[in-house]
Amino acid sequence: MSGPDPSVAAVRTAVRRLTADLPAASLALAAVSGGADSLALAAGAAFVAPRSGWRAGAVVVDHGLQPGSADVAAGAAGTCRDLGLDPVLVVRAEVGAGAGPEDATRTARYAALSRAADDAGATAVLLGHTRDDQAETVLLALARGSGTRSLAGMAAVRDRWRRPLLGLPRTTTRAACAALGLSPWDDPHNEDPRFTRVRARALLPVLERELGPGLVAGLARTAALARDDADALDAIAAAAHDRLGGGDLDVDDLPALAPAVRRRVRRLAAGRPLTSTQVAAVDALVTDWHGQRAVSLPGGGGVAREGDRLVVRAP
Numbered sequence: 001m002s003g004p005d006p007s008v009a010a011v012r013t014a015v016r017r018l019t020a021d022l023p024a025a026s027l028a029l030a031a032v033s034g035g036a037d038s039l040a041l042a043a044g045a046a047f048v049a050p051r052s053g054w055r056a057g058a059v060v061v062d063h064g065l066q067p068g069s070a071d072v073a074a075g076a077a078g079t080c081r082d083l084g085l086d087p088v089l090v091v092r093a094e095v096g097a098g099a100g101p102e103d104a105t106r107t108a109r110y111a112a113l114s115r116a117a118d119d120a121g122a123t124a125v126l127l128g129h130t131r132d133d134q135a136e137t138v139l140l141a142l143a144r145g146s147g148t149r150s151l152a153g154m155a156a157v158r159d160r161w162r163r164p165l166l167g168l169p170r171t172t173t174r175a176a177c178a179a180l181g182l183s184p185w186d187d188p189h190n191e192d193p194r195f196t197r198v199r200a201r202a203l204l205p206v207l208e209r210e211l212g213p214g215l216v217a218g219l220a221r222t223a224a225l226a227r228d229d230a231d232a233l234d235a236i237a238a239a240a241h242d243r244l245g246g247g248d249l250d251v252d253d254l255p256a257l258a259p260a261v262r263r264r265v266r267r268l269a270a271g272r273p274l275t276s277t278q279v280a281a282v283d284a285l286v287t288d289w290h291g292q293r294a295v296s297l298p299g300g301g302g303v304a305r306e307g308d309r310l311v312v313r314a315p
Helices: 006-018 036-052 069-083 101-120 131-144 170-180 196-211 215-243 259-270 276-287
Strands: 027-032 055-062 088-092 124-126 302-306 309-313
Touching: 006 036, 006 170, 027 036, 027 069, 027 101, 036 055, 036 069, 036 170, 055 069, 055 101, 069 088, 088 101, 101 124, 131 170, 131 196, 131 215, 196 215, 215 259, 259 276, 259 302, 259 309, 276 302, 276 309
Parallel strands: 027 055, 027 124, 055 088
Antiparallel strands: 302 309
């Protein structure tokens, strides 16, 4: 008796590896849009879960951004039920204002997924991002001149979020759907050049053609290496922050730190995310001090130099 199609086997293996530590009888929800990546993920979870002792459900997010989106969500939910997933939840995302439409949609989607996971008592939420998505993320980070943490791309596991397919190409998920007789929905937004990620997606084949095959795999490998480096630097910075007493910092202690560590120490002291511009401005309070005013922080408050101390002012 022959085994499953290689693409189906690859998806199942990827799901099995990233869910091996789930507690017995715990619930994991596959986030399903109806696209090939999420349908392949849902099918993989439906196969692996009963054989591994955990429960697989699904949550379908309707963003309400296109005509007929409710019908698409209902169709995806029906497919999930046919696969044997239980529970299958359909939730509406409330897309508000953000830095841009992509950012606003992403924020609304994760908020809806979090609420659904809380309501269902889910231990994990499985996301269908592939190696191609990772490559696009790294390419965008390079274009923006972002730091190591942004170049690290998406984590395979972070808190409740798990991305089993992060090491598989998008061609594998499409092949798995075809082998299983699943009919994915192709989101028109994935072809809309108004969106930055869509333009990055269109650029990758051009770069592969001009620079040689393996570009996507190389960008994904860059993300993995950058994540290791960023994790190591974060640990060094946390130790330095603790050693310096945390909170307000003595300016005489900071110049001795390597710049990458110093920037992270300042982020820790601020107690919130900072942009590269804000980090540079805080750095100047030590390295280029000439009496400048406090650096404003997101959410209010700021960082000021008072004598030989950097002081974080509350909002």
